[in-house]
Amino acid sequence: MIASTYQLINTADELRTAIAELNQHPAVGFDTETTSLDPYAGRLRLVQLAAPDGRVFVIDLDRFAAGDAHKAESLAPLRALLAAPRPVKVAHNAKFDAKWTKHQLGGELGGLFDTLLASQIVSAGETDDRHGLDVVVARYLDETLDKAERLSDWSGELSAAQLEYAARDAVVLLPLREKLIERLKRDALLKCAALEFDCVLPVAALELAGIFLDEHRWREQLVRVEKRRAELARELQAMLAEGAQQGMLFAEARTDINLDSHTQLTAALKRLGVPLPDSTRNWKLQPLAKDYPVIAKLLEYRTVQKSLTSYGENILEEINPVTKRIHANFHQIGAPTGRMACTSPNVQQIPHEYEYRRCFTAPPGRKLVIADYSQIELRILAHVTEDQGFIEAFNSGADLHRVTAAQVFNVPLEQVTKEQRDFAKRLNFGVVYGIGAQRFSMLTGLSLTEAETIMARYFQTYRALDAWLRAAAQRAVRERSARTLSGRLARFNFDPEDRQAVSLVQRNGKNMPIQGASADILKRALRLLHDKLRATTACVVNVIHDEIVVEADASVAAEIAKLVEDAMCAAGAEYVKKVPVKVETQVADEWVK
């Protein structure tokens, strides 16, 4: 049990003294309590700062009312401490505190150590590990932390239990940091941690900014899809009812089935005499579609139904009533590869179709700058494998897929057909995922033998690539782990006797360093960009793995586009040195390329 004593800070004098004391230390524990999870809905109530000796200063911001200019001014020492690189502020999920600090205290955080991100980095993709503060404290400090007060009411008179909880959450952070630094050092993860910590403010700013969705346009699209769905449902019900209707006097007596229930569907299709496979899964039904119109109708219905439930009214409910924008939740370390993930809603999976994307617009007077890396994973592959064929293709500015096609089909470059280029493209992308001949033949419609021949030619053409992939697969099994260019680690737990598990690890060993390096580069770009955009009114509004969407004043959109491109290219060049990194940028009114 870590001893802690807390002192409530209610006056400007007390605050000055406390901040002066805290400024002596290299690092302080930092936590906040708020009256809501949404910085646009609630208010920042407490700021807790912990010293290494276990003393915690609990600052009650209700005593420093925002409306009172004198009292607001008296918070200046706090703002200065939070903004300074030293002392390092140690927080668990610093993104949360950064958002409130920026929005309600009007200052940016500097010098961060995030115990949540550190814990995730040390876990190295172990999906069973949880990373709540209580869990992490139990794992590294062997202590129990009671989170019962976390969601209590922080708006009124605070109880002793609440204040003790607030203080305790802050006091554990410094010892936790010590343990995590040991682990980061042991596994050579300090560089990766620095990359992640540098990305906290950009992600906080991204969430705070949100993305604008034209509600009217979205509803219009919804009405169109809903009409189509109703039409398809009606037709489908009629077709399915035919079997059940025999002997029935009144057609209207028929009861509709639940079209989304596979049990009811199976029964109805059986009545119609459709030779059903053992399930109603789409890929099983597909071959029947040409002989049975009811199956074709069902597949069409499912497509429309899917887009209606996933991209319907629900996303509009995420529009913030205050900002009228969507503030999604970005998980900075969302995947073991280091990729980000996104929820509530997942704005990284909006359908690519024009009808959907055009609803994400720039507000009046603004423009969207849409910038994405050109073939970043293949460029990373060229860099890490040092394959001369790949490197030369990229350095010469030639079309890599066309060059590949010429090699594997043994034809002159200018005689490559569109189909051949398409095969080569699928192969180039598939290689990153550890594709096999079986899958490649399935994807292209080639026979297994043809697929095998082409893949053999492919790896003869790109010998260094082949060697690297084999080595990466072996290393992953041998060391039970893989790393990216930033040193990010992914551990693989598997049973060496389980052939399927081993083969998955082999594919992961090939893929993780490539996909992960792409994530590293994007995070570095977000940091560089954040620094460049600080003095402007532009803001990052979405990030989708190799794409950054920025909203900027229309009058300066072209200059902002240049900043975005420069930051992304510079980040890429820090990691990828053997080939150029290219970024394609567009300025538009809608999120459409």
Place this chain on the structure above:
DNA sequence: AGGGCGAGCCAC
């Protein structure tokens, strides 16, 4: 009633 899970499908 509500959590867990698989199926299906969206993004990269």
Place this chain on the structure above:
DNA sequence: AAACGTGGCTCGCCCT
């Protein structure tokens, strides 16, 4: 049946 990697969302179904 399974199938190249990483995610999230929604549904029905199954279990408690």
